Amino acid sequence: MDLGLNGRGALVGGASAGLGRACAERLAAEGCRLALWSRGGEALERAAEEIRRAYSVEVATVAGDAADPATAALVAATAEKALGEIEIVVLNAGGPPAVEAAKTDPKEWQRSFQLLAITPIELATLLLPAMRRRRWGRVVSIMSSGIRQPIPELSYSNACRSALAAWLKTISLEVMADGVTVNGVLPGRFDTARVASLDQTRADRAGTTAGEVRAQFESAIPAGRYGDPDELGAYVAWLCSDLARYQTGTFVPIDGGSFRALP
Numbered sequence: 001m002d003l004g005l006n007g008r009g010a011l012v013g014g015a016s017a018g019l020g021r022a023c024a025e026r027l028a029a030e031g032c033r034l035a036l037w038s039r040g041g042e043a044l045e046r047a048a049e050e051i052r053r054a055y056s057v058e059v060a061t062v063a064g065d066a067a068d069p070a071t072a073a074l075v076a077a078t079a080e081k082a083l084g085e086i087e088i089v090v091l092n093a094g095g096p097p098a099v100e101a102a103k104t105d106p107k108e109w110q111r112s113f114q115l116l117a118i119t120p121i122e123l124a125t126l127l128l129p130a131m132r133r134r135r136w137g138r139v140v141s142i143m144s145s146g147i148r149q150p151i152p153e154l155s156y157s158n159a160c161r162s163a164l165a166a167w168l169k170t171i172s173l174e175v176m177a178d179g180v181t182v183n184g185v186l187p188g189r190f191d192t193a194r195v196a197s198l199d200q201t202r203a204d205r206a207g208t209t210a211g212e213v214r215a216q217f218e219s220a221i222p223a224g225r226y227g228d229p230d231e232l233g234a235y236v237a238w239l240c241s242d243l244a245r246y247q248t249g250t251f252v253p254i255d256g257g258s259f260r261a262l263p
């Protein structure tokens with residue numbers, strides 16, 4: 001199936017590893033020109049080089065911390081300088097710490113809100129005018145199943161991403177007539193460094209092993225396993241395609257069947 005993405009300019013956040021990297025690979029396989037964004041360093045440059053070599057596409061890199069209020073403007077400007085107008089943006093970065101809801105603190109609320117809500121909102125706001133002018137654009141946000149069913153100990157994520165979802169839904173209504181779609185994906189539990197570290201934290205608290213914690217989670221997932229990041233990347237690439245032009249304002253769980261309620 002040709003997704004019609006060849007030559008499109010795409011900015012992908014959290015692209016040096018995990019889910020963002022998987023999205024970048026799928027978009028590269030479709031011929032997108034890419035700007036990969038993370039906090040930078042060797043991992044980002046290595047990801048860019050590996051993707052260039054594997055897919056023969058143009059790949060630029062952008063370094064910036066999503067928890068820093070100056071980053072959205074820097075990332076938008078650097079990506080546009082490298083690729084010209086950005087037609088696709090995958091909003092994604094790292095996740096916040098896991099703590100009991102009774103133990104959250106104002107400083108971390110501010111950092112998490114910047115990381116998970118303000119930076120992605122500002123970045124999309126900066127990139128949307130060009131998408132609307134061209135009458136084609138895609139905004140896809142990597143969120144969490146926690147916006148449907150809050151996850152214990154992830155209240156920063158549950159709450160800040162819910163705010164982002166409300167903004168994404170609102171803006172999706174404003175930009176659809178200009179050919180721009182805005183959607184979110186809600187990962188359940190995927191096999192990435194972030195989830196391995198969350199499993200380790202939980203294991204340390206419970207006095208067990210990360211393997212035990214993972215086995216417990218997997219036994220509750222109808223698919224019986226964690227997701228492979230490529231299973232999310234493939235869906236994100238489809239959402240970015242022209243074939244998905246009638247889908248907007250949606251938040252789709254990708255979780256091996258974990259979400260039990262009707263939509």
Ligand SMILES: NC(=O)c1ccc[n+]([C@@H]2O[C@H](COP(=O)([O-])OP(=O)(O)OC[C@H]3O[C@@H](n4cnc5c(N)ncnc54)[C@H](OP(=O)(O)O)[C@@H]3O)[C@@H](O)[C@H]2O)c1
Pocket residue numbers: 013014015016017018019020037038039040041043044064065066067092093094095096115142143144145157186187188189190191192193194195
């Ligand atoms: N994996 C899952 O099952 C799952 C489930 C629900 C939600 N999520 C959410 O999905 C997002 C991606 O998760 P993941 O599992 O792919 O994580 P990951 O494997 O740890 O990868 C995170 C990526 O984001 C970058 N990053 C981290 N902190 C950043 C920051 N402050 N600013 C800019 N870039 C940053 C990392 O690179 P650098 O460290 O080099 O910056 C890396 O490229 C996270 O927000 C996570 O909470 C994941």
